[in-house]
Amino acid sequence: MKRITIKDIARTLSLSVSTVSRALTGDKNIRTETRDAVIAAAKRLGYRPNPVAKNLKAGHSNTVGVLVPEMVTPYAAKVIGGVQSVLYGRGIKVLIADSGEDSDKERDNLALMEQFMVDGIIISLCDYKRNNDEIRRLAEAGMPIVSYDRMARGLDIPQVTVDDYMKAFFLTEKLILGDRKTVVHLQGPDCVYNSIERFRGYRDAMAKYRLPVTPEMVIRTGLSFADGAEAADRIMRECPSCDAIFGFTDTVAIGAMNRMRELGRSIPEGVAVAGFSGTELSTIVYPQLSTVEPPLELMGRTAAELLLEKINNPSAPNRSVVLNADIIMRGSSQA
Amino acid sequence: MKRITIKDIARTLSLSVSTVSRALTGDKNIRTETRDAVIAAAKRLGYRPNPVAKNLKAGHSNTVGVLVPEMVTPYAAKVIGGVQSVLYGRGIKVLIADSGEDSDKERDNLALMEQFMVDGIIISLCDYKRNNDEIRRLAEAGMPIVSYDRMARGLDIPQVTVDDYMKAFFLTEKLILGDRKTVVHLQGPDCVYNSIERFRGYRDAMAKYRLPVTPEMVIRTGLSFADGAEAADRIMRECPSCDAIFGFTDTVAIGAMNRMRELGRSIPEGVAVAGFSGTELSTIVYPQLSTVEPPLELMGRTAAELLLEKINNPSAPNRSVVLNADIIMRGSSQA
DNA sequence: AACGTTTGCGGGAACGTTTCCAAAATCTGC
DNA sequence: GCAGATTTTGGAAACGTTCCCGCAAACGTT
Numbered sequence: 001m002k003r004i005t006i007k008d009i010a011r012t013l014s015l016s017v018s019t020v021s022r023a024l025t026g027d028k029n030i031r032t033e034t035r036d037a038v039i040a041a042a043k044r045l046g047y048r049p050n051p052v053a054k055n056l057k058a059g060h061s062n063t064v065g066v067l068v069p070e071m072v073t074p075y076a077a078k079v080i081g082g083v084q085s086v087l088y089g090r091g092i093k094v095l096i097a098d099s100g101e102d103s104d105k106e107r108d109n110l111a112l113m114e115q116f117m118v119d120g121i122i123i124s125l126c127d128y129k130r131n132n133d134e135i136r137r138l139a140e141a142g143m144p145i146v147s148y149d150r151m152a153r154g155l156d157i158p159q160v161t162v163d164d165y166m167k168a169f170f171l172t173e174k175l176i177l178g179d180r181k182t183v184v185h186l187q188g189p190d191c192v193y194n195s196i197e198r199f200r201g202y203r204d205a206m207a208k209y210r211l212p213v214t215p216e217m218v219i220r221t222g223l224s225f226a227d228g229a230e231a232a233d234r235i236m237r238e239c240p241s242c243d244a245i246f247g248f249t250d251t252v253a254i255g256a257m258n259r260m261r262e263l264g265r266s267i268p269e270g271v272a273v274a275g276f277s278g279t280e281l282s283t284i285v286y287p288q289l290s291t292v293e294p295p296l297e298l299m300g301r302t303a304a305e306l307l308l309e310k311i312n313n314p315s316a317p318n319r320s321v322v323l324n325a326d327i328i329m330r331g332s333s334q335a
Numbered sequence: 336m337k338r339i340t341i342k343d344i345a346r347t348l349s350l351s352v353s354t355v356s357r358a359l360t361g362d363k364n365i366r367t368e369t370r371d372a373v374i375a376a377a378k379r380l381g382y383r384p385n386p387v388a389k390n391l392k393a394g395h396s397n398t399v400g401v402l403v404p405e406m407v408t409p410y411a412a413k414v415i416g417g418v419q420s421v422l423y424g425r426g427i428k429v430l431i432a433d434s435g436e437d438s439d440k441e442r443d444n445l446a447l448m449e450q451f452m453v454d455g456i457i458i459s460l461c462d463y464k465r466n467n468d469e470i471r472r473l474a475e476a477g478m479p480i481v482s483y484d485r486m487a488r489g490l491d492i493p494q495v496t497v498d499d500y501m502k503a504f505f506l507t508e509k510l511i512l513g514d515r516k517t518v519v520h521l522q523g524p525d526c527v528y529n530s531i532e533r534f535r536g537y538r539d540a541m542a543k544y545r546l547p548v549t550p551e552m553v554i555r556t557g558l559s560f561a562d563g564a565e566a567a568d569r570i571m572r573e574c575p576s577c578d579a580i581f582g583f584t585d586t587v588a589i590g591a592m593n594r595m596r597e598l599g600r601s602i603p604e605g606v607a608v609a610g611f612s613g614t615e616l617s618t619i620v621y622p623q624l625s626t627v628e629p630p631l632e633l634m635g636r637t638a639a640e641l642l643l644e645k646i647n648n649p650s651a652p653n654r655s656v657v658l659n660a661d662i663i664m665r666g667s668s669q670a
Numbered sequence: 671a672a673c674g675t676t677t678g679c680g681g682g683a684a685c686g687t688t689t690c691c692a693a694a695a696t697c698t699g700c
Numbered sequence: 701g702c703a704g705a706t707t708t709t710g711g712a713a714a715c716g717t718t719c720c721c722g723c724a725a726a727c728g729t730t
Contacts, residue, residue, distance in 0.1 A: 003686090005685090005686055005687085006686065006687070007686075015709080015710085016709065016710045016711075017686090017687085017688095017710090017711095018688080018689080018690095018709075018710060018711075018712090019708085019709055019710070021686095021687065021688060021689085022688090022689090022708095022709090025687095025688075027688095027689095029707070029708065029709090030707090030708065030709085031707080031708060031709090034708080034709085048449070049686085049687080050391075050452075050685085050686050050687070051450035051451070051452075051687095052387055052390045052391045052396075052450075052451075052452050052685090052686080052687095053391055053685070053686035053687040053688090053715090054686080054687060054688080055387045055687095055715095056385075056387045056388055056391050056685090056686080056687075056715050056716070056717090057686085057687050057688055057689090057714080057715055058687090058688085058715085059715075061387075063447075070412070071406055071409065071411065071412035071415070072409040072412055072615065073409075074406065074407040074408075076406065077405070077406035077407055077433065077435075080406070080433060081435065084435075084440075088440075093443070093447050094432075095430060095431075095432065095447075096430075096431040096432060096433060097429075097430065097431060098412065098415060098431060100412075100416060100419075105419075105423075108428070112398075112428050112430075114383070115386035115387070116386070116387075116451060117387050141338075225615060225618070225619060254619050255619075258619060258621065261621070280407065280560060281616075281619070283560070284560060284589050284590075284593060284616070284619075284620055285619055285620060285621065286593065286596070286620065286621035338716090340715090340716055340717085341716065341717070342716080350679080350680085351679070351680045351681075352680090352681095352716090352717085352718095353679075353680060353681075353682090353718080353719080353720095354678080354679055354680070356716095356717070356718060356719080357678090357679085357718090357719090360717095360718075360719095362719090363677095364677070364678065364679085365677090365678065365679080366677080366678060366679090369678080369679085384716085384717080385715085385716050385717070386717095387715090387716080387717095388685090388715070388716035388717040388718090389716080389717055389718080390685095390717095391685050391686070391687090391715090391716080391717075392684080392685055392716085392717050392718050392719090393685085393717090393718080394685075
């Protein structure tokens, strides 16, 4: 597999490499005839520029990396769609790396992006602090980084998020106004900062209506459907009188809802269910899931724009954006 | 953002670049003391090797690219998990590109992979022939490529698939044996070869039991949930007497199932539903969806292994693997 | 003590580009 | 035709590595 290089072209045309390069890069300091000859020869020989060499020279790659914590949910796919819609038009390519909720893999992926000399990174974190050191190092070394959704704390980088606290508050409130008194919360793992915020929103909404929140009503859970199902088992054991479940994520809410039904509880009559950060998943389950729906495509576009700002002007102040998210009540919670 | 290079280390230690390089690459022709000194200095200065330069030198990148047609479904995520489990252990990194069911974007992504000098490509195609020319060019230029699931036709590359025809046949047969007579098939778009195979399996199973397949019973559909829902609308109009639906994909089957229920048909009593290429999605819907479940993780691992074979021995014959897939009957079709 | 071997290191080319600078070729106007 | 301006070209360095080659010093052998 001999690759055709600029030198080969130079040789066959008895020209210098510099001339060939000029022809190919569209430099104007060249006779049109020679340029045409070069281009023709390049085509004839099947020349394809070696971008690694170009990157080495240029020090960048016209590519940005998107690091996502998981891909089981279409969440990332939607956001990436938004990112691409902004970046493709500018000739910037988008690279994806999935960390599968594993901080170590995330760290590797971060390194990978640096290796490829991406011009910037868009990231949604597995853990809100585990890789902060690495991200800080990168950012300080001049790598533009913006985060979305699952943000970092104590890191001075642009972020695009929704107001987890407020949305969780209002969603809980809606459940309460739907005449639910014992709303169980499936709280996410500590390593996800959003779960802390969403819990606060839940807690304060309950407090506002003077509804007690006993320890059995807050269940620690993971991130998967199975985690949600397990949580449902615990609910049946420890808090069988509950009449609503608010999952910190659609995924766990769905897992819990399905298991509750299997265990004989009717949804929504017996138990109302709601989730957070809705994707299409919330509409394919039965009954459809009430959730907080962030504008994912817009989130991606915004992240891309913030990143471009940083790329074009590295010393620009870090702008963060809080997007509005719709609270959508569906069959899973209509009493 | 001044990057520390090997030269900087050489300068501060009054050594030559070659010595520094040797120390860093673990060459044995070096005194242990100097090596330690170099390593210490590297650490102190915060040296990070520039992999682009390495790639340029080495002509490869220790990275393989995975091109997926979509990420709305966790299908790709699972397969990628398998790929990573094989490749990570060998120090090979995995890059993902999502084409969003768009052949043009897929073509761009193919080019992107070439640009990054990936050592190989694992691909599931948007369209079974649209980019064959590009893939052929790459393969002939010596790029190892293997495809999985959505394979190409008439392209001599290793593939890992399941037997779409047989599995569709047996699944249809199970529906029939469950006492369904009018099985409607949601046929996928022509550009996906699997849909052709699955249709054949359906048709032949129906024929085996001498069940008529009228034109209204085969509905052309797309790839999304919404496409499935639309198909359900058509079924209600054109073939309301049907008692089963076999969707060429879980996605369309789910879309159709949910819409059928909305329109008042009971599942599975009134209409049984089954899909194909199951992911977790088929277990979160209600009732749970009968489907053909390929071993996705294994599929990824196998693809990775076939790719490694090709990478290590480019002239090896192209081995293809057909994996077994389980046919799993669930609530959506139990009469 | 003289010789070959090994060990440790530096010089420099190479990977495929781009780009600066200077040299050569061509063009201007007289 | 000729000086000067301008266009077109070639040479060479550079991006950050690796690696081959050769040289010197240290070592081992008789």
